[in-house]
Amino acid sequence: MRALELKLDELAGLCEGLDLPAYWVDRYGFIQWATSAALQRLGWPEGLWQGRRISEMMPQSRIFEVLAGGQSLRCRELTYIGETIQISYQPCWRDGELLGVWAVIEQQEKSCLELEEEEIGASRLLIQMYETLLGDLLLGLAVVDSNGVIITVNQYWEKLFGVNLAEIQGMPLKTLFPESHMGQVLATGQPRIGETWTRDDEVYFLSELPLRCGELIIGGLVKLVPVENVETRDLVARYQLLERKLLFYQSELSALKHEEDPFVAIIGENPHMVKVKNMARKVARGDATVLILGESGTGKEVFAQAIHRASPRADQPFISINCAAIPENLLEAELFGYEEGAFTGAVKGGKAGKFELAHGGTLFLDEIGDMPLAMQAKILRALQERQIVRVGGHKPIPVDVRLIAATNRDLVAMMQAGEFRSDLYYRLSVITLQLPPLRERRDDIPALVKMLIEKFNKKYLTSVEGYDKELERFLLSYSWPGNVRQLENVLEYAFNMLEPGQKLLTLQDLPEQVTGGGPLGENDLRLETVVARAEKKAILQALQATRGNRMEAARLLGIQRSAFYQKLKKYGLSGKEEDHD
Numbered sequence: 312m313r314a315l316e317l318k319l320d321e322l323a324g325l326c327e328g329l330d331l332p333a334y335w336v337d338r339y340g341f342i343q344w345a346t347s348a349a350l351q352r353l354g355w356p357e358g359l360w361q362g363r364r365i366s367e368m369m370p371q372s373r374i375f376e377v378l379a380g381g382q383s384l385r386c387r388e389l390t391y392i393g394e395t396i397q398i399s400y401q402p403c404w405r406d407g408e409l410l411g412v413w414a415v416i417e418q419q420e421k422s423c424l425e426l427e428e429e430e431i432g433a434s435r436l437l438i439q440m441y442e443t444l445l446g447d448l449l450l451g452l453a454v455v456d457s458n459g460v461i462i463t464v465n466q467y468w469e470k471l472f473g474v475n476l477a478e479i480q481g482m483p484l485k486t487l488f489p490e491s492h493m494g495q496v497l498a499t500g501q502p503r504i505g506e507t508w509t510r511d512d513e514v515y516f517l518s519e520l521p522l523r524c525g526e527l528i529i530g531g532l533v534k535l536v537p538v539e540n541v542e543t544r545d546l547v548a549r550y551q552l553l554e555r556k557l558l559f560y561q562s563e564l565s566a567l568k569h570e571e572d573p574f575v576a577i578i579g580e581n582p583h584m585v586k587v588k589n590m591a592r593k594v595a596r597g598d599a600t601v602l603i604l605g606e607s608g609t610g611k612e613v614f615a616q617a618i619h620r621a622s623p624r625a626d627q628p629f630i631s632i633n634c635a636a637i638p639e640n641l642l643e644a645e646l647f648g649y650e651e652g653a654f655t656g657a658v659k660g661g662k663a664g665k666f667e668l669a670h671g672g673t674l675f676l677d678e679i680g681d682m683p684l685a686m687q688a689k690i691l692r693a694l695q696e697r698q699i700v701r702v703g704g705h706k707p708i709p710v711d712v713r714l715i716a717a718t719n720r721d722l723v724a725m726m727q728a729g730e731f732r733s734d735l736y737y738r739l740s741v742i743t744l745q746l747p748p749l750r751e752r753r754d755d756i757p758a759l760v761k762m763l764i765e766k767f768n769k770k771y772l773t774s775v776e777g778y779d780k781e782l783e784r785f786l787l788s789y790s791w792p793g794n795v796r797q798l799e800n801v802l803e804y805a806f807n808m809l810e811p812g813q814k815l816l817t818l819q820d821l822p823e824q825v826t827g828g829g830p831l832g833e834n835d836l837r838l839e840t841v842v843a844r845a846e847k848k849a850i851l852q853a854l855q856a857t858r859g860n861r862m863e864a865a866r867l868l869g870i871q872r873s874a875f876y877q878k879l880k881k882y883g884l885s886g887k888e889e890d891h892d
């Protein structure tokens with residue numbers, strides 16, 4: 312910051328020394344300095360302009376366009392106290408951040424005339440360039456001036472419209488091509504792309520783009536690309552694929568929105584699962600806090616969402632936050648928001664936290680067992696007082712949220728070890744749902760796989776019908792340390808390995824780390840696997856040494872808590888080391 316202040320001071324000194332009428336406006340629009348020449352030109356009395364916004368001193372200033380758009384403006388004319396003056400504005404950036412705008416009052420009008428000439432010269436050059444490029448490309452091109460009058464077209468265009476360049480030069484494009492929207496493109500500077508146009512049963516992609524020279528729109532370009540063109544056909548195919556994917560996601564979304572019973576989508580006919588689903592269905596109707604326990608990937612978030620959708624709050628937001636994945640120093644601001652200027656890098660105007668965003672709806676705190684003690688106290692206070700205070704603020708903000716929390720850690724043991732506040736535990740655990748790991752409900756695996764195959768068939772436009780006996784045996788016997796999420800990832804991997812037209816999934820389509828005799832194949836001596844094996848072992852040892860305390864384990868390993876959490880996910884570990892040793 313000091314170096315920067317020095318540079319701004321230097322700029323001020325330099326302008327003063329050169330007797331240049333110039334001033335500096337910071338990124339919030341406040342005038343920071345002005346040279347004596349500028350004060351004289353603008354008639355600003357000393358002492359009146361300091362600390363004021365430029366809009367107060369000069370309401371017609373164009374500086375806000377520059378602050379908003381980040382692009383320079385040259386020789387902009389404005390009338391100020393009865394006199395016409397021209398000002399050029401130069402935005403100044405540092406490390407991608409806009410610092411402010413340097414404004415210089417032009418002294419000679421000639422400089423602006425020169426600028427216009429430069430601009431006209433540049434546009435001529437541009438047109439010449441286009442004429443050379445137009446040649447005999449397999450697409451129709453037309454260039455118009457800023458009034459939409461045809462300057463040139465290429466041979467393809469001539470043939471397509473059955474015209475000669477000489478006879479249409481100077482003609483408004485709209486006369487020759489009434490379907491054009493070039494008028495709008497030139498007026499707004501916004502391109503129109505992705506439209507189609509048909510002539511004699513031939514379909515063309517139509518794009519209309521503005522041609523710019525710096526700030527100025529100097530004309531427009533029309534492109535007509537026949538869909539028959541091989542490259543275009545490829546594009547069309549990809550576009551159609553994207554469109555189908557979009558339709559798929561739209562239908563998924565509306566299915567989610569209109570599901571009568573949100574628990575239907577949760578697959579699980581295993582008796583334990585049925586019991587949990589029935590209980591969740593009942594508690595959804597009320598407003599009580601729910602604690603969902605279960606290993607990673609068992610569907611805790613799926614349950615939380617279903618509870619929300621089956622609750623009277625269904626039309627309000629469902630906001631989810633993974634407490635373990637967010638660095639400790641950012642957690643408070645994420646949860647409670649912050650006021651402007653609360654810390655370096657704080658967004659202008661402040662930011663709402665998850666509690667505020669969830670107002671009226673449900674807040675899902677995933678991995679609550681990884682919440683630092685200080686934050687636990689703040690959450691408890693927010694729940695009791697039904698209000699929060701943003702970081703750096705004083706004003707209490709009322710919040711009405713239903714809280715659903717989840718963890719795979721043993722909160723009772725943590726409580727006894729003083730790592731989890733008992734008052735918060737009792738508040739959270741009014742209703743507790745315990746989700747079984749997948750290895751304890753293997754009878755649900757076929758239904759889950761069927762659902763996932765349908766899902767990925769839609770996503771990848773494939774037509775897989777099932778899997779062979781060998782794969783079936785594997786799917787039913789594997790330990791699935793990462794539970795349903797791992798099953799989902801493994802099958803998605805298989806879909807990416809499919810041969811064209813393949814109807815049955817086989818064991819060979821699955822990732823080797825899974826099929827190689829355990830989560831990490833012991834016979835695989837590739838460096839990547841050996842390093843991964845060592846890393847997994849170190850994590851398990853750290854978890855053992857800290858009796859499953861992830862924060863402590865991360866500290867022992869000398870890595871960030873969020874990085875540690877990612878590694879747990881990568882190796883399909885739940886944090887309970889004895890499960891997977």
Ligand SMILES: Nc1ncnc2c1ncn2[C@@H]1O[C@H](COP(=O)(O)OP(=O)(O)OP(=O)(O)O)[C@@H](O)[C@H]1O
Pocket residue numbers: 576577578579605606607608609610611612613614677719795796799
């Ligand atoms: N019973 C289920 N039926 C259908 N899909 C499920 C089921 N359980 C889990 N899934 C799917 O498995 C994935 C993981 O589920 P989810 O994110 O709810 O697990 P989690 O327990 O919250 O995991 P973590 O603790 O790691 O955040 C999701 O893609 C979810 O859709």
